[in-house]
Amino acid sequence: MSSNPFEPAPAAVQSIESIISADVAAIRHSVAILVSQGNGEQGGIDILNTQVHGVLLKLQVIVDNGAQTNDLLTKILEALSGGGVVGIKIEPGTPTTR
Amino acid sequence: MVKVSVIKKSHPRHKAPSRVLAAGHPKHAASDFVVVDNPDDTCTVIGQDAGGNPVDISAVATLSVSSSDTTIVTVDPPTGMTFAMHAVGKVSVPGSPVQITAKATWNDGSIGPFTFVLPVDVISGGATGIKIVPGTPTSH
Numbered sequence: 001m002s003s004n005p006f007e008p009a010p011a012a013v014q015s016i017e018s019i020i021s022a023d024v025a026a027i028r029h030s031v032a033i034l035v036s037q038g039n040g041e042q043g044g045i046d047i048l049n050t051q052v053h054g055v056l057l058k059l060q061v062i063v064d065n066g067a068q069t070n071d072l073l074t075k076i077l078e079a080l081s082g083g084g085v086v087g088i089k090i091e092p093g094t095p096t097t098r
Numbered sequence: 099m100v101k102v103s104v105i106k107k108s109h110p111r112h113k114a115p116s117r118v119l120a121a122g123h124p125k126h127a128a129s130d131f132v133v134v135d136n137p138d139d140t141c142t143v144i145g146q147d148a149g150g151n152p153v154d155i156s157a158v159a160t161l162s163v164s165s166s167d168t169t170i171v172t173v174d175p176p177t178g179m180t181f182a183m184h185a186v187g188k189v190s191v192p193g194s195p196v197q198i199t200a201k202a203t204w205n206d207g208s209i210g211p212f213t214f215v216l217p218v219d220v221i222s223g224g225a226t227g228i229k230i231v232p233g234t235p236t237s238h
Contacts, residue, residue, distance in 0.1 A: 085145035085153050085209065088202045090128070090216040092183075095137035 128216050130195050134223035135185050143179045143200045143214070155179065159202040159210065166197035170220050173198060183218070190220040 133139065143161055145153035161176040165183070170190050174182040183198060190196055195217035203211040 084147060085155060085212070086148050087146045088143055088155070088200060088212045088214045089146055089152075090198065090200050090214050091142045091144060092131050092216065093140045093142070095133050095139040095185075097134070097137050 128214070130217045130219045132219045132221060133185050135187050135189050135220050136223065138182060138184050140180055140182050141198075141200075141216070143176075143181075143202060145202070145212075155202060158206070159204050162201045162203070164199050166199070171196045171198065171218055185220050188220070189222050190218070192219075195219045 143155075145155035145159070147153050156179045159179075161179055161181070163173045163176055163181045165171050165173050167190070168186075170186055170188050172184045172186060174184075179202075181200075196219075198216040198218055199213060200216070201211055201213045
């Protein structure tokens with residue numbers, strides 16, 4: 001953090017990648033949760049490459065406070081990974097007439 | 099590339115969502131699935147994590163399914179995480195859907211079992227013909 005409070009803190013750019021099961025909507029949702037929990041920092045997250053379900057996800061985060069960048073990334077991945085199954089759901093297909 | 103903005107909690111335009119668990123979370127009641135009285139359908143059962151994201155459980159769990167009224171909707175024994183259901187031909191009472199229950203039991207017993215109930219309303223389809231229904235004869 002800058003010693004001068006009137007100067008913007010230097011931006012930190014870090015990236016992390018992981019194989020997860022999530023889509024862009026889930027990422028947005030998780031980021032919103034993290035922000036609501038006070039884990040967000042001003043800045044932006046570039047989702048460089050993400051597809052649904054079990055593909056490589058690359059996140060690049062640019063935040064004002066580099067010290068919390070890894071923490072934020074870790075929490076995003078933890079949120080996206082979900083931590084295990086907590087329920088099931090029936091998804092009906094398209095009915096076909098006999 | 100998709101850009102997601104992250105801002106501080108105190109920012110007034112970005113109040114945190116009050117409903118962390120959005121629609122699709124397993125604790126939400128499922129919406130009724132509506133079919134006409136003569137279709138077949140194949141259903142898939144998926145796991146869901148705490149964030150509501152789908153999780154493939156086919157390798158770790160065993161599925162069983164049942165119907166609350168087999169005179170209206172029947173279900174076939176599942177194959178993996180899919181099963182077929184069939185509307186027999188009789189419509190359900192409005193407001194009283196048939197309950198299709200899926201139960202996933204973990205093979206190693208580590209978690210679960212989890213159940214999910216899908217309400218199914220069976221309605222009549224469009225007219226495909228007509229029929230004369232005689233009443234009770236009366237003497238004159």
